[in-house]
Amino acid sequence: MKTLLLENILTAMNIQPNEKQKGIRIKNVTNDRFEIMSHTLFFRWNNSEVPVESIKNYKNVFIVTDSPFSHMERLNPKQIIMVKNLKDSFFKFTSYYRHLFNIPVVAITGTCGKSTTKEILKHLLEETHNVQATISSKNASYYNLPYLMGIDEDTDVAVFETAVSSKGDMTESCKYFYPTIGIMTMIDVDHTDKIRSFDNYLAEKAKIMQGMNNEGILILNTDDPYLSSIDTSKFKGEIITFGKNKDAIFRIKKYQYHSSGMTFWMEYKQREFKGYIPGLGEHSVYNAAASLAAAAILGVDIHYALKRLSSYHHMRSHFQIIEGRNQITLVDDTWKSNPASLRKGLETLSRIALPSQRKIAVLGRMAALGKYADEEYKKAGHLISDSGVDILITKGFIAKDFQKPAIEAGVNPHNVYHFSDADELKRFFDSFLIPNDIVYFKTGGNDSDFDDVIEYLRK
Numbered sequence: 473m474k475t476l477l478l479e480n481i482l483t484a485m486n487i488q489p490n491e492k493q494k495g496i497r498i499k500n501v502t503n504d505r506f507e508i509m510s511h512t513l514f515f516r517w518n519n520s521e522v523p524v525e526s527i528k529n530y531k532n533v534f535i536v537t538d539s540p541f542s543h544m545e546r547l548n549p550k551q552i553i554m555v556k557n558l559k560d561s562f563f564k565f566t567s568y569y570r571h572l573f574n575i576p577v578v579a580i581t582g583t584c585g586k587s588t589t590k591e592i593l594k595h596l597l598e599e600t601h602n603v604q605a606t607i608s609s610k611n612a613s614y615y616n617l618p619y620l621m622g623i624d625e626d627t628d629v630a631v632f633e634t635a636v637s638s639k640g641d642m643t644e645s646c647k648y649f650y651p652t653i654g655i656m657t658m659i660d661v662d663h664t665d666k667i668r669s670f671d672n673y674l675a676e677k678a679k680i681m682q683g684m685n686n687e688g689i690l691i692l693n694t695d696d697p698y699l700s701s702i703d704t705s706k707f708k709g710e711i712i713t714f715g716k717n718k719d720a721i722f723r724i725k726k727y728q729y730h731s732s733g734m735t736f737w738m739e740y741k742q743r744e745f746k747g748y749i750p751g752l753g754e755h756s757v758y759n760a761a762a763s764l765a766a767a768a769i770l771g772v773d774i775h776y777a778l779k780r781l782s783s784y785h786h787m788r789s790h791f792q793i794i795e796g797r798n799q800i801t802l803v804d805d806t807w808k809s810n811p812a813s814l815r816k817g818l819e820t821l822s823r824i825a826l827p828s829q830r831k832i833a834v835l836g837r838m839a840a841l842g843k844y845a846d847e848e849y850k851k852a853g854h855l856i857s858d859s860g861v862d863i864l865i866t867k868g869f870i871a872k873d874f875q876k877p878a879i880e881a882g883v884n885p886h887n888v889y890h891f892s893d894a895d896e897l898k899r900f901f902d903s904f905l906i907p908n909d910i911v912y913f914k915t916g917g918n919d920s921d922f923d924d925v926i927e928y929l930r931k
Contacts, residue, residue, distance in 0.1 A: 484568035582657030646683025660812035753820035799907035809916030836915025837870035853877025894921035
């Protein structure tokens with residue numbers, strides 16, 4: 473964080489600083505009471521408890537609040553900054569801080585591919601740029617302020633995921649980051665437990681354009697039918713496309729599977745480029761293309777970017793190939809499960825499995841589908857059959873909904889099993905697995921039993 477003067481922060485929030493508030497340096501801004509230290513400005517969200525006794529041990533701690541709190545009288549009155557509307561004051565501060573830095577900020581959204589695209593782009597940039605970025609897949613709104621405060625005078629570029637799990641998330645994230653470049657990877661059903669309709673979910677994602685003030689550069693997957701349907705007429709910036717479509721600016725011409733990654737050929741500005749992305753599946757190529765597009769916009773030489781791409785370390789539990797014991801192959805794809813990621817996972821499983829291998833799918837529940845759950849489980853059941861899965865194993869009560877549609881679509885009912893815990897799965901696998909099996913694991917329930925079973929089967 474850049475050290476700030478308290479008087480400048482107050483002025484940005486339309487508060488007239490008094491003489492005692494002038495010349496005081498603020499080195500930490502937080503809304504987490506456990507992160508209060510000396511020289512801290514603390515925004516008291518949700519009427520949270522204020523650790524008054526701890527604060528008394530620190531120097532220059534100031535609390536921004538719109539209501540009194542317990543034992544407030546034990547603090548120096550100058551430490552209390554009372555405001556009429558805490559949310560309004562807070563976002564005046566985030567705008568002030570963000571606009572202290574004239575740097576490109578990339579915001580990445582989509583149903584799938586956000587984390588991987590962000591990680592790839594960060595990898596392409598970080599050898600030559602000082603990059604502030606989202607950590608792993610930690611993209612909940614709680615992290616937005618720490619990510620913003622991680623920008624300082626040394627930051628060259630920032631790359632953030634902007635997730636949407638409920639209404640207003642995109643608008644709020646943009647009020648922290650004010651992105652200048654937006655990337656939309658792909659859209660499908662997700663988070664419709666809180667956002668009741670898919671149309672509303674798509675509309676929430678599309679608000680990234682408003683968050684960019686309809687300016688800057690928007691990078692879109694031109695092959696995605698839902699992204700093709702969004703209204704971009706009010707966007708006054710530049711739209712850059714990627715995909716297999718012949719009109720895509722970063723056009724994916726073809727790709728090939730290898731043991732642990734994808735070779736692909738891409739056309740850009742009437743020139744053809746060859747690249748390699750560690751990580752299997754067509755979706756890996758799309759994530760690479762989106763990242764290369766952003767890197768090119770940021771001034772990175774494309775030959776350098778392609779060379780750098782080949783050294784990218786694929787994310788854990790994102791279709792991660794693991795050598796199992798007794799000559800079996802494990803695929804850990806347990807980071808997330810929604811209809812789109814399951815579809816991509818099963819399609820990739822079908823592509824990499826040898827004719828001699830039994831394809832075994834171990835599936836937990838898909839998360840956050842709301843009223844679309846029945847329809848999506850039915851589609852997934854048909855997909856399981858179409859992908860040539862030989863044995864279907866479901867784990868957990870909700871995941872059992874995969875079974876009936878899969879059997880109706882052609883999966884042999886004698887090859888369908890259900891288990892409730894890790895120990896049951898382990899005992900089953902001890903007697904069931906044979907050399908050369910490929911076992912695919914997928915869940916959206918943050919189920920530690922899957923980690924336990926994968927570790928048990930690892931070589």
